Amino acid sequence: MAEHETVVRWDDGSDVGPGTDELSGLDYMRKVVAGELPESPMSSHAALHVVSAGPGEVSVRCSPDESHFNRIGSVHGGLMCTLLDSALGGAVHTTVPAGTGFTSIDINVSYLRAVFPENAPLLCNARVTKPGRRVAFAEGEVVDARGKTVATATSTFLVFALEDRPRRRG
Template sequence: MSVEQGLELWKTLSAVEFIRAMGDGRMRGFSEVADHIGQLVTAVEPGRVEIAWTPEPKLCNPAGTVHGGYIAMILDNAVCMAASSVAERFLPMLTLNLNVDYLRPIMSGETYTVTGVCVHPGRKRRVSTATVVDSTGRTAAQASGSVMPNESFAG
């Protein structure tokens, strides 16, 4: 999908529908970040997003575990999408603060569930939390973040 086609969908879909389109493949090529880190949006409703994340070996540090920067990236994506999902139309978020707790190693090749929840859906500033949970239900990382809508995309 071209950026122009993505922008056209941006103008016509609700925020939840737009995030859903990211997960069902209609937005493929609009942003390469999701493909690069191995994320797939699996569920979205206003204020909540769920992502299946299967990190590849290219995301690992020399110790063989997923690099903390990529863990922060997936948590930031979940925080931002949860915050975006509460709006009428999708707007990307600008991260003001992201606090990450790394609890357990994250391994490549395993699938994790990343859940973002918007806990304060303010107009100017939104606060969300996110968790990375392994297949046994154990939390591997968690974050809280404050974000604001990137109004330059309001078009």
């Protein structure tokens, strides 16, 4: 059995500086797309890249490598769920005002097809179905390189004031 190693590098955002809490979610996500703000650490680990962001909509590309495969050599369902959660959350992010955060309450994923390496990259298109001041709802689908829908999801998000979040210790 061959052993492999993956090195993951990410920007923890500690050097982003003051002011990001003052950006609307849409402005924040557009800066991520433009490369002016970093992707999340999870995005680096899961090979995710936000490719577009508009009001209530986000698209995220995933380029899985061997470290994202399951025992039979297809893309692990957990990676697909992470892709969907990231895109749906990003779509919700575009609807919230400055100083507002969000977190997943639930996610319901339907896996429609196995995804093998030759069917990558994957693209997840997500949209908000109902924005809200306390709770928001979103849906999305993952399409493979052949244009086939391979998974869909719906999700509910808790929306909260960022001032309520605990501060990260350095």
